Amino acid sequence: MSETPVSILIVDDEFSVRDSLEHWFRRDGYRTAGARDGEEALHRLQEDRWDVVLLDMKMPGMDGLDVLRRIHALEPGILVIIITAYGSVESAVTALKEGAFDYINKPIDPDELSHVVQRALEQRRLSSENVALKAKLEELSTVPHIVGESREIQKVLELVRAVAPMDATVLIRGESGTGKELIAQAIHAQSPRRYFAIVPVNCGALTESLLESELFGHERGAFTGAQFRRKGRFEMADGGTLFLDEVGTLSPKTQVELLRVLESREVTRLGAAKPIKVDFRLVCATNQDLEQMVAEGKFRDDLYYRVNVVTIHLPPLRERREDIPLLARHFLDKFSRQMNRPFRDVAPEAVDLLVRYPWPGNIRELANAIERALVVGKPPLVRPEDLPVSLAPPAGGAPAPQVGDSLADVEKAHVRAILERTGWNVSRAARILDIDRVTLYNKIKKYELSQTSSAALGAR
Amino acid sequence: MSGIALVPIHLAEGPSLLRHLEKRLAATFGLAVEARRPWFDPDRAYDASRGQYNSTLVLAQLQGGAGEAYDRVLGVAGVDLFIPVLSYVFGEAQLPGRAAVMSLHRLAPEIYGLPADPARLFARAVKEAVHELGHTYGLIHCREPGCVMRSSTYVEEIDLKEERFCAACGRAVRPGG
Ligand SMILES: [Zn+2]
Ligand SMILES: [Zn+2]
Numbered sequence: 009m010s011e012t013p014v015s016i017l018i019v020d021d022e023f024s025v026r027d028s029l030e031h032w033f034r035r036d037g038y039r040t041a042g043a044r045d046g047e048e049a050l051h052r053l054q055e056d057r058w059d060v061v062l063l064d065m066k067m068p069g070m071d072g073l074d075v076l077r078r079i080h081a082l083e084p085g086i087l088v089i090i091i092t093a094y095g096s097v098e099s100a101v102t103a104l105k106e107g108a109f110d111y112i113n114k115p116i117d118p119d120e121l122s123h124v125v126q127r128a129l130e131q132r133r134l135s136s137e138n139v140a141l142k143a144k145l146e147e148l149s150t151v152p153h154i155v156g157e158s159r160e161i162q163k164v165l166e167l168v169r170a171v172a173p174m175d176a177t178v179l180i181r182g183e184s185g186t187g188k189e190l191i192a193q194a195i196h197a198q199s200p201r202r203y204f205a206i207v208p209v210n211c212g213a214l215t216e217s218l219l220e221s222e223l224f225g226h227e228r229g230a231f232t233g234a235q236f237r238r239k240g241r242f243e244m245a246d247g248g249t250l251f252l253d254e255v256g257t258l259s260p261k262t263q264v265e266l267l268r269v270l271e272s273r274e275v276t277r278l279g280a281a282k283p284i285k286v287d288f289r290l291v292c293a294t295n296q297d298l299e300q301m302v303a304e305g306k307f308r309d310d311l312y313y314r315v316n317v318v319t320i321h322l323p324p325l326r327e328r329r330e331d332i333p334l335l336a337r338h339f340l341d342k343f344s345r346q347m348n349r350p351f352r353d354v355a356p357e358a359v360d361l362l363v364r365y366p367w368p369g370n371i372r373e374l375a376n377a378i379e380r381a382l383v384v385g386k387p388p389l390v391r392p393e394d395l396p397v398s399l400a401p402p403a404g405g406a407p408a409p410q411v412g413d414s415l416a417d418v419e420k421a422h423v424r425a426i427l428e429r430t431g432w433n434v435s436r437a438a439r440i441l442d443i444d445r446v447t448l449y450n451k452i453k454k455y456e457l458s459q460t461s462s463a464a465l466g467a468r
Numbered sequence: 469m470s471g472i473a474l475v476p477i478h479l480a481e482g483p484s485l486l487r488h489l490e491k492r493l494a495a496t497f498g499l500a501v502e503a504r505r506p507w508f509d510p511d512r513a514y515d516a517s518r519g520q521y522n523s524t525l526v527l528a529q530l531q532g533g534a535g536e537a538y539d540r541v542l543g544v545a546g547v548d549l550f551i552p553v554l555s556y557v558f559g560e561a562q563l564p565g566r567a568a569v570m571s572l573h574r575l576a577p578e579i580y581g582l583p584a585d586p587a588r589l590f591a592r593a594v595k596e597a598v599h600e601l602g603h604t605y606g607l608i609h610c611r612e613p614g615c616v617m618r619s620s621t622y623v624e625e626i627d628l629k630e631e632r633f634c635a636a637c638g639r640a641v642r643p644g645g
Contacts, residue, residue: 028524028551034563036619037608115555119621152613193613208628218582226581234581236574244622345635431495435631446587459491
């Protein structure tokens with residue numbers, strides 16, 4: 009790595025504070041140093057370039073405010089985040105007036121610390137022409153790679169590039185498995201909000217009350233069992249992008265609540281007294297006919313108009329068949345690297361099958377088929393027989409029945425074989441077997457399968 | 469002796485979780501994994517004023533004594549961990565080094581008033597274990613979507629990661645493997 013990493017100077021008189029914060033930030037790859045008082049901090053500032061300073065207000069010797077003023081005199085552009093003891097709001101407010109970037113209370117919540125530092129770095133990027141830092145931040149947010157050369161997908165990508173920099177709400181429409189989340193990530197990654205999080209919420213996966221708690225968060229003790237406060241997704245998306253997948257499944261009640269947040273730009277955690285300002289970009293996705301739902305009164309029209317500002321239609325895979333070989337090759341490369349299986353290519357006859365199949369499950373189904381093929385097949389080529397049977401043309405004889413084997417025997421052997429080939433990666437094996445993980449765990453138990461005999465443990 | 473030692477620290481979930489971790493860690497790191505009782509008094513890391521355990525002190529305990537016999541030592545705590553100045557941590561690790569510790573305390577959905585979900589808890593535990601051990605191999609936080617080395621400060625962010633390293637991080641852990 010040749011570019012300069014983000015650098016943070018920690019000023020606190022307590023060794024354990026400096027030490028633990030330095031460790032904390034090093035895990036993010038940041039360059040860090042500590043200073044035990046104002047003197048040492050000013051010294052460090054003269055020696056080296058720093059992006060952010062974390063400054064404890066209460067230190068023996070030079071007063072925190074004094075240190076702040078002298079830091080700014082030395083380096084006007086530097087961003088100082090004040091650390092204060094819980095409850096000493098006045099001194100924090102004074103520090104803000106003196107030009108501190110923000111303040112946090114001790115003990116610091118890790119999520120708040122990450123968030124405030126991210127915001128500071130974004131501010132630094134906007135205000136400085138610091139090329140090295142810029143390069144680092146650019147590198148931190150890579151645009152997801154969307155594979156395809158067909159006219160259909162190129163048109164989609166053009167639209168993504170056009171709308172990404174605007175702050176407009178985007179509605180992504182397409183069948184399931186077409187990669188709507190990837191498009192949402194691409195929009196986020198090319199937007200000015202890219203240094204903040206993109207927070208996905210699958211609205212269809214949760215019940216109404218769970219979704220509410222998920223979106224709004226709650227205070228400690230808001231309801232039985234809530235031992236900790238919990239930030240909602242709206243808050244997590246502050247500064248960034250909120251991605252609501254399957255937005256058409258929202259209940260009437262949640263629709264009203266979402267609308268209220270979009271209009272007021274405020275959320276109130278369950279059990280909280282005061283609302284909190286939130287600023288996020290909204291991207292939604294659906295595979296449903298929202299217009300029909302509006303006509304039937306199942307989706308509020310006022311919400312529909314808020315959500316449906318810019319629409320991006322993702323074509324199903326069968327309408328961009330020329331991308332199938334490219335996509336297959338992409339997944340082959342990806343999975344063979346992950347699994348360490350030396351596959352080189354898909355045999356032409358197998359490509360033929362892939363291109364002809366209608367792919368009702370779209371790209372996700374294609375990815376699963378390739379992943380499975382790498383497990384059941386033999387390198388270096390994916391052959392037609394490695395692909396799921398559903399891809400095979402209807403003609404052709406079925407394999408001879410294995411006389412004498414009960415269904416259970418065959419199942420047990422098959423489950424074991426797949427587990428062993430995946431190195432007992434239960435998620436992957438379940439995907440290939442097309443059952444959920446709990447079902448797979450049950451089968452492992454039922455057939456008393458265990459890994460001890462397999463090769464994975466013998467690897468050392 | 470070598471390989472990875474799993475050291476339960478006030479762990480109520482007990483054997484089933486440890487067995488699950490053993491399997492997943494063995495497969496991921498290609499090392500033998502064994503659970504063993506702490507050879508130290510974990511309560512020396514307890515901070516009564518905070519009602520939490522100081523993870524930095526736990527790390528120091530794990531690293532020494534019987535822990536020296538292993539390539540890696542991972543403490544699996546059922547209690548809440550903190551580092552001075554932060555209100556809590558999911559885990560901590562030496563970067564690089566041999567010792568890591570993780571806490572299950574804030575990984576369980578019921579702590580947040582949600583229905584219990586053992587499968588989710590186990591999955592989160594594996595990801596945290598792999599993540600913290602990843603740091604002991606010198607890995608810093610990774611931006612690759614899905615990579616287990618992504619930083620997660622919210623428990624829900626753990627769910628967005630997979631149990632495995634991306635290709636680049638994986639190479640640091642098992643070069644040539
Ligand atoms: Zn980490
Ligand atoms: Zn990675």
